[in-house]
Amino acid sequence: MATTAVKEKTGSMxxxxxxxxxxxxxxxxxxxxxxxxxxxxxxxxxxKLNKDVFTFPIEWIPSNPRPQNYxxxxxxxxxxxxxxxxxxxxxxxxxxxxxxxxxxxYAFAKLNFKGKxxxxxxxxxxxxVPWQAYMVPQFMMMRxxxxxxTHLAIICLQAFSxxxxxxxxxxxxxxxxxxxxxxxxxxxxxxxxYARIMLPLSLPAVSTLVIFTFVNTWNDFLxxxxxxTKTELKTIQIGLRMFISxxxxxxxxxxxxSVIALIPVLIVFLSLQKYFVQGVASSGLKx
Amino acid sequence: xxxxxxxxxxxPKRGMKKSTRDSLIAYSFIAPNFIGFCVFTLVxxxxxxxxxxxxxxGVHPVEFTGISNFVALLSDKTFKAAxxxxxxxxxxxxxxxxxxxxxxxxxxxxxxxxxxxxxxxxFFPYVASLVAVAAVWNMIxxxxxxxxxxxxxxxxxxxxxxxxxxxDTAMLTVILFSVWKNMGYYMVxxxxxxxxxxxxxxxxxxxxxxxxxxxFWNVTLPQLKPTTFFVIIMLTIAxxxxxxxxxxxxxxxxxxxxxxxxxxxxxxxFVNTPKYGYASAVSMVLFVLVLFVTIIQFKGxxxxx
Numbered sequence: 001m002a003t004t005a006v007k008e009k010t011g012s013m014x015x016x017x018x019x020x021x022x023x024x025x026x027x028x029x030x031x032x033x034x035x036x037x038x039x040x041x042x043x044x045x046x047x048k049l050n051k052d053v054f055t056f057p058i059e060w061i062p063s064n065p066r067p068q069n070y071x072x073x074x075x076x077x078x079x080x081x082x083x084x085x086x087x088x089x090x091x092x093x094x095x096x097x098x099x100x101x102x103x104x105x106y107a108f109a110k111l112n113f114k115g116k117x118x119x120x121x122x123x124x125x126x127x128x129v130p131w132q133a134y135m136v137p138q139f140m141m142m143r144x145x146x147x148x149x150t151h152l153a154i155i156c157l158q159a160f161s162x163x164x165x166x167x168x169x170x171x172x173x174x175x176x177x178x179x180x181x182x183x184x185x186x187x188x189x190x191x192x193x194y195a196r197i198m199l200p201l202s203l204p205a206v207s208t209l210v211i212f213t214f215v216n217t218w219n220d221f222l223x224x225x226x227x228x229t230k231t232e233l234k235t236i237q238i239g240l241r242m243f244i245s246x247x248x249x250x251x252x253x254x255x256x257x258s259v260i261a262l263i264p265v266l267i268v269f270l271s272l273q274k275y276f277v278q279g280v281a282s283s284g285l286k287x
Numbered sequence: 288x289x290x291x292x293x294x295x296x297x298x299p300k301r302g303m304k305k306s307t308r309d310s311l312i313a314y315s316f317i318a319p320n321f322i323g324f325c326v327f328t329l330v331x332x333x334x335x336x337x338x339x340x341x342x343x344x345g346v347h348p349v350e351f352t353g354i355s356n357f358v359a360l361l362s363d364k365t366f367k368a369a370x371x372x373x374x375x376x377x378x379x380x381x382x383x384x385x386x387x388x389x390x391x392x393x394x395x396x397x398x399x400x401x402x403x404x405x406x407x408x409x410f411f412p413y414v415a416s417l418v419a420v421a422a423v424w425n426m427i428x429x430x431x432x433x434x435x436x437x438x439x440x441x442x443x444x445x446x447x448x449x450x451x452x453x454x455d456t457a458m459l460t461v462i463l464f465s466v467w468k469n470m471g472y473y474m475v476x477x478x479x480x481x482x483x484x485x486x487x488x489x490x491x492x493x494x495x496x497x498x499x500x501x502x503f504w505n506v507t508l509p510q511l512k513p514t515t516f517f518v519i520i521m522l523t524i525a526x527x528x529x530x531x532x533x534x535x536x537x538x539x540x541x542x543x544x545x546x547x548x549x550x551x552x553x554x555x556x557f558v559n560t561p562k563y564g565y566a567s568a569v570s571m572v573l574f575v576l577v578l579f580v581t582i583i584q585f586k587g588x589x590x591x592x
Contacts, residue, residue: 020499024394024397024399025399027394028394028395028399028405031391031394031405031409032404032405032408032409034467035408035409035411035412035467035471036408036411038412038420038423038424038427038467039411039415039423041423041426041427041434042419042420042422042423045423045426053426054426054429054432054433054434054437056434056437058434099319100319100320100323101320103316103317103319103320104316104317104319104320104321106316107313107314107316107317108317111309111312111313111316112309112313113309113310113313113314114306114310116313119317119321122329123324126324126328126329126332128524128577128578128581129332129574129577129578130524130527130528130549130573130574130577131528132528132530132549132552132570132573133332133335133570133571133573133574133577134328134331134332134334134335134570135331135552136335136338136552136556136563136566136567136570137331137332137334137335137338137563137567138327138331138334139556139557140334140338140345140563141330141331141334143345156323156326156327157327159323160320160323160324160327160328161324162324162328164320165320190312190313190316194316211414215414218416219414219415219416219417219418221417221418221531221534222530222531222549222553226553226557236416237416237417237418240416240418240419240422241418241535244418244422251426254422255422255423255426257419258416258418258419258420258422258423259419261416261418261419262415262416262419265414265415265416266411266414266415269407269410269411269414270407273407273410274403
């Protein structure tokens, strides 16, 4: 009697287990579909004639694929210039951000000096101040230095963030101090410890910061919108937006340009994403 | 006495106290970031406070006007709309994003196949270019031709929603967009938080006969309290700063239905005749809102410790 009851119980548990598995996968597939459908629709529309974009039921794989959209878009707007501008800005900002942030973070995490707490508190206090609250005087200041309509303005704007310092510091604090002590005894200077020990150890945190900075700079909208009014200086986001408002009915071209604007971020994200959860977990971003 | 101790510490090579030399090395590490940060962030911040008490069009000299900008805000209808809309947006996005991202993180924290694939897919909208995804969103939700309304029509829905073009649905459209775009990011934060929970507690509860829902509600969720708190704060601050979504999906309209504080700051400062002083006064309201949330965070996280 008792054994059959146990058997029945394990049987029902097994059934329950299967049901919950199926439920989990069903939910996951629905979520993945919701996340992906807009991108698939974008890709599909980018190969269509304007008149076919909205045919219903949706024709996911166009019967007459039109790769011409991907050719025309380069002559319709100076897309190559936009991409070059954005790539230049993004790379310079990301390098500066990672270098200066990790440099400063090392001092805050592992060195003792006068005014450390006050300085760090100053950094922390400003993380909370939204950029949008001081973008107006910042623009006035830059304009008085004749930096409006220059890429230098965007670099200055983005390259020195308190957020990067905070993130890297959180990570460095998890690195055992004994490691630095040992290196110091071995005669390594502080700069050597930073370059040879701390920076290589902080790959997950650096990757996270690279993803954040790269994505933010590549996708930044309001900054370039305010600062860059000359077409030859514009970034891909502003250029794309300009194209959308000028040719709002060129659906196929808009989607083709959008696909092109997404690709660099996709590449950076996919190549660094394995560090990402680890980076978020170790850098204190979870609070 | 003091002099002799100091003398011992003098570095024979440089003739400098060791602590001073250590400080100088530390400052050299901080300087590149700190100088840039001071010039491009700290100075404009202070300038913003001063400017909010002035009138300035960028051409004529700055004129000190005391609190008159703030008085004018009280009777400014567009400002009121922007203020209310910003709060409505926050109330709409924060709980919805929170629930979605937590649910997704719980799903992905199970032992499932293709976990990395699902995680990457969920995160992708967050890193995708806003202009590009907003363009798709506008087409998919196009009131006359978009597939969403075509499907709704096929299901027999009358009075199809006008989405971004409708006074009542414009904000909803932007909120849905924001949840879709940002939930992946908060999911990652929750996944990181879940790594810090103690699986033994859940196993113990399971042995005691608790069902999955009870385990989630009484064991897992309490352990995630610091993460949830952090996510709420981050979401709230982010929603107070919202602007680009509106700019690309609704242009602040119809009327002022999706005008937000930052949108209004942009309009006052950079569209038509610039009123930099007045824009800075609106900025101060935004700053105080964010400051308020930050103080809550500060108090909350010191309670957690």
